[in-house]
Amino acid sequence: MNFFILSIIKAAVVASVLLTTLAYLQWVERKVIAHIQVRLGPSRVGPHGLLQPLADVIKLITKEDLIPPYVNKFIYLLAPFLAVTMALISISVIPFGGEIQVLGQRTWLQLTDLNIGLLFILAISSMGVYGVALAGWASNNKYALLGGLRSSAQMISYELPLSLAIVSPLLLSNTLSLRQIVDTQSGSILHWNILRFPAPQIVSFLVFMIAAFAETNRVPFDLPEAENELVAGFHTEYSSMKFAAFFMAEYANMVTVSCITATLFLGGWQPLFPAAWGSNFVPAAVFAAGGLVAIYHGLNPARRRDRLTLPIVGVIFLAIAALFLIPLLQQALIPLFWFAAKVGVILFVFIWIRGTLPRFRYDQLMGFAWKVLFPIALINLLVTGLLVALS
């Protein structure tokens, strides 16, 4: 019985955290891109536009829900549902931390650990293409159809380099269970699969990242929704919450792909260097430094209201830093900190690239997958296998 209660609690916590992250990821993206383009980004709703996601949700819910005539209604309604479900399911096998003790119960900071965790993720991600393809087909709109066709071709093509890039770190870790993959990378950054002896996986990391950009339909591979050719691609005919569902699916895909990258290549929740060298104090130090900077700026304010707000923010940061020093909470919080830090960095790269790179042309996109990424991933796999076999 305890097992069921614990599982439900864990699922509820993960779902709520994930959904909040998705909402704020969009805010972060708008802010970062705005700063890349020397703008301010959302700034009206709440301080620094922090309430903007909430306002967006209210706007999307209250908008008129249009279903165009001549659509295939069942598939039209199924598509956004599929897209969101497939995007959210994979988070259930991601390990966020080690084993912890809550009220006498030992549990893992992971929803479930499968023997075939990685295959499960591949399976779910290969189902993700249906949401987009069916949306494009059911809308009965030529732009949507073109977007759907493009995206299914693109996602099939990039799945190959993606899978091949996943196989090479598997050769090092020798298991498909994500929990064990993280366990085999313990130690320091030199034990992470990206730098691990005998075959550092830098190449397959890059291939994986590039293929992941294509799988999530992000710039520079966002051909399926290229606005200057296809209006909005596959979701042209979707409005209100159904549009929001596609939007959410895109961000959920980004988060899951980042989690997988962190788990496979960057050691999951393992710290940057061993605890013996004091890695347990890094989170506290980071937050304390942030708090001190905020308080310093509060004492020498640039604007009048900063005199009040920044010290409060600083004190909150210091309190969080103190939390990281409580031995009882350390066990759970420190892995979470490292995991969140790695995922955060990868997500920032996603946004950064969107702000920097132009879009590929369609033939370049396909040629790149088949003529560049695929051979590179294959050769990397061969070399990795050779090095692992020789050592």
Next chain:
Amino acid sequence: MDVILFLIFAIIAVVCGINVVVQTHPISSALSLIGVMGSLAVLYLLLGAEFIAMAQIIVYAGAIMVLFIFVIMLLNAGAESKKGRSFVAQLLGMPLLVAFLALVSYFIQRLFPATPLVQFGAFKSGTAQNIGRALFTQYLLPFEVTSILILIAILGAIVLARKELE
């Protein structure tokens, strides 16, 4: 629990299977077929074939069916017309099929009268490690031959799909 799971997914599989046959639009048939494949994957899990279950989703549902849907979308295939069916086929088809099914079921029941019940977790050898070991030792030659088969299939598909060189 096993019985409930089996019944749920068997019923889904059969309903989707019927749907594959009776739907007139190819896209609906394809979606129903994906339903069959998904529920079969769950049944494989119940039978302890975890690797094959995931391979089923990845290869069948995730690759082959995407190709089908891609082609249906590309050709913009519409619903098929009902006319032109053979009278004899309509009259005799279903009864013969049901008779065939009854016969097969009868033989299955007679051939396996008292097998032990299928229990989830009783057979744990279907892991990726075991399959991989069998593939690369006992079945190495067939495995290599399939790679040649796939190579031929790729070449064939390219030859068929490329534009005429004139």
Next chain:
Amino acid sequence: MNGVPLTWYLILSAVLFSLGIAGFLFRKNIITVFMSIELMLNAVNLSFIAFSYQLKQVNGHIFAFFVMVVAAAEAAVGLAIILTVFKNRSTLNIDEVNSMKN
């Protein structure tokens, strides 16, 4: 009762196989016919896995694996053929694709 008899799996497999035959025989659309073949292959796979469970060996899994590989190759070539047929005759009805010359 905890667990289902093996025969249920085999009968389910037989039912799906018959549905595949029905689709193969009754349908006119070449793509649906092709999908019915896939349905039959799936039904056979279920039998393989069930027998594999019964004999406590992985050989059935390997067979199912090879069936999948063959199905993938078949789908690639078959769909390419369908594309070519459609390009030449602009129909998907198998009854209209009955002459060697068009």
